[in-house]
Amino acid sequence: MLMTDRSVSADSCRRDGILRSFQFHLSQFRTKITDQKRIILIKAFKNDDDNQLLGFLLFKYNKEGHCIVCLKIANFNAALAYRSLGTGATSKAADSNQSGQHGEGIKLSALIFRRNNYNYRIKSSGFKGNFIFRNGEFACGLRRMGVKIMDKLKDKEHGQPRTAISHPWEDVCVVIGAPGSSRKINGDKVSGRRLHADQFRAMLKVTLDINPPQKMIRTPHGDLIQDPTYQGRMYLRQLLLPSGGARGTAYAYGYNFLNSAIDRDRESLDDAEEESEQIALIWASGIRSDDSEDSDLLTEYTNMILKSLNNKGDAMLRVEKNCLSRDIATKVWGRMRTMNYDQRGRAPFYYLASEGKDVSHSVQDDSHG
Secondary structure, eight states: TTTHEEEEEEEEGGHHHHHHHHTGGGEEEEEEEETTTTTTEEEEEESSSSOOEEEEEEBBBBBTTTBSSSSEEEEOOOOOOGGSSSSOOOOTTOTOOOOOOOHHHHHHHHHHHHHOOOEEEEETTEEEEEEETTTTTEEEEEEEOHHHHHHHHHHHHOOOOSSSSOOOOTOEEEEESSSSSSTTTTEEEEEEEBBBBBHHHHTTBBBSSSSSSSEEETTEEEEEEEOOGGTEEEEEEEEETTTTTTTTOSSSEEEEEOOOBBBBTSSSSSSSHHHHHHHHHHHHHHHHOOOOOTOHHHHHHHHHHHHHTTTSSSEEESSOOOOOOOHHHHHHHHHHHOOOOOOOOOOOOEEETTTTEOOOTTHHHHHTT
């Protein structure tokens, strides 16, 4: 279902809001998931060792798998500004720690759900917002919550540790699939649809925040995903890019980029040359962090360059500004000279076809020059 690609990405544990509210970096963001007794609860934290709950996703379902009441997605200590309900408004465009760029994420999310007859509501700053079709237009109706109800909730929660209950006066909570009637674009009244547990689990696959790969190397420039299940998958700040790599070619690994921009359709990175540079930076950072003489990562990268240079997206080095730094090129060259011995134990030599000469010594001498 197309809903899995674009609707929940804007509300992935309201992650961007959590990062901004609690002022920490995306690389520190962690979640813990519980999926049992017909309840899927995903809690958000800063780091693995921090027990302060920062937000949650809560999905309860019956024996048929259909959602009971609604899906709730909340981040604590946050507010949704009124101007953010307008298309194009965003405070994230210049923030490299945030995923939003175009100012329409939450509106697009709401539109997709509502067009599929799921109720979509927001609670924030003491208001309830209900996304609806009104006279053929998509709108958000706002209603202030009653003072008595708010005071009662405040008294009940005062001094208590945070749990999977949102506070409408200090949190942002997105409510999807609440029971009740709904209206189509043409005004026809219909019963609001309920999400199924299989749909919800599929939605969770568009993000690395939840159930991350078992084998992944994190670096300051992004993550190298070595888990075979993720081969060829591309993510930007943990969110899946549906079209994969910008070059549209085969990849040996998966990648999560941190410092790139996406195209207007959110399908892939905006620039193929930038993608090559970012991939090279991720590998370089990973190789530098493993300074052992028998580094498996250096061997993997060297093999990939030897066998797949400019054929696989992971090893595209034909750019005007060579994205393979000198220290990494030296390490790769050193590893090349220890590989591919023949049956007689003779060392390999490398031939530069374009110039018609053996480069085994000239490149080594140049690497020290």
